[in-house]
Amino acid sequence: MRKRGILIVVSGFSGAGKGTLMKELLSKYEETYALSVSATTRSPREGEREGREYFFKTKDEFEKMIAKEELIEYARYVENYYGTPKAYVEKMLDSGKDVILEIEIQGALKVKKKFPDTLLLFVTPPSIAELKKRLVGRGTETMEMIESRMKRAAQEAEGMELYDYLIVNDDLKACVEEMHAIIQGEHLRSSRNSEFIQEIKEELRKI
Amino acid sequence: MRKRGILIVVSGFSGAGKGTLMKELLSKYEETYALSVSATTRSPREGEREGREYFFKTKDEFEKMIAKEELIEYARYVENYYGTPKAYVEKMLDSGKDVILEIEIQGALKVKKKFPDTLLLFVTPPSIAELKKRLVGRGTETMEMIESRMKRAAQEAEGMELYDYLIVNDDLKACVEEMHAIIQGEHLRSSRNSEFIQEIKEELRKI
Known part of the structure; x- marks a missing residue:
């Protein structure tokens, strides 16, 4: 049934762990995914x-x-x-291959408009308190940098519901599996398999 | 994030192996699912x-x-x-618990209309040739019975694209995992997590 890959856009708050998540996903399922x-x-x-x-x-x-x-x-x-x-x-x-594009929301929405089949995933920490904790924990950022990231996060959050799925990055390994399950599940959407449905219908008409 | 279960309607051609599939899913993940x-x-x-x-x-x-x-x-x-x-x-x-309802298409569409959050899954064999082979293989049905099932299948197939996902029952074990992945992935749909999105937005407004 399966033939073509799915185009996936991944966005999310900076500090949500997007980078690590992508790296893990691509190394664990390297036959399945390609990074744009x-x-x-x-x-x-x-x-x-x-x-x-x-x-x-x-x-x-x-x-x-x-x-x-x-x-x-x-x-x-x-x-x-x-x-x-x-x-x-x-x-x-x-x-x-399912192709992953890591871009921010404006780009994500442009891609979705041009290619409505695109799957939009938004990576978020379980809470904003947790996001702040992670940023502070890095020890590499000044309070000003953290505050500027928070302001950016507030802007990005406005578009969260425009994404198809939320990836709550709590536990990295679980999160990789969730993301993999979501994408592989999407291949089975009826709307992505019109050709297969037509084949079944035609076979049934011939009987 | 997760709180409430999802209502799932499973339909499909008779002979597609729905029964066995449900039994396997419910016995493997008995904490997760309940049959209506x-x-x-x-x-x-x-x-x-x-x-x-x-x-x-x-x-x-x-x-x-x-x-x-x-x-x-x-x-x-x-x-x-x-x-x-x-x-x-x-x-x-x-x-x-995610609750599974095994009903045919007319019922499925009624449920979806009343509860738009319902997830509709359609179980199909990889081809109609395969479906016929399975029915003949049972050895319990006359050619007339098989033909009547095929006519029924032709009617049911007309509504296939109204279902959210297709479950292609080729290999039972793989199919159980696919179905599980689809349903668990659905829990992460943005549209099912408006409350969580609101919480994140409010947290960010307070900063």
């Missing part, structure tokens, strides 16, 4: 490799990609462009 | 126990239940009534 690789105009940092961390583009190349609609979504931060190349995502989806 | 017990006006058969196979009612009692809207859905077959008592289902849902 973004294109950017910023310069490669040490250790970054073309096509692994990013596809590195000149500003000119990037703007041509925009013009040719070769990007699923893009945004500009400070002086640089960041975007998701369509070709790479399509190739992975066609090979049957 | 129907009320009926037919007489108990040998070995059937009140409140286990059915709640046995007189015609008069049953019609009073209808009048008082104490049934989620009901239907009349031949001379007898069959229906789903609301009180029992609500009690199980409140205790946190």
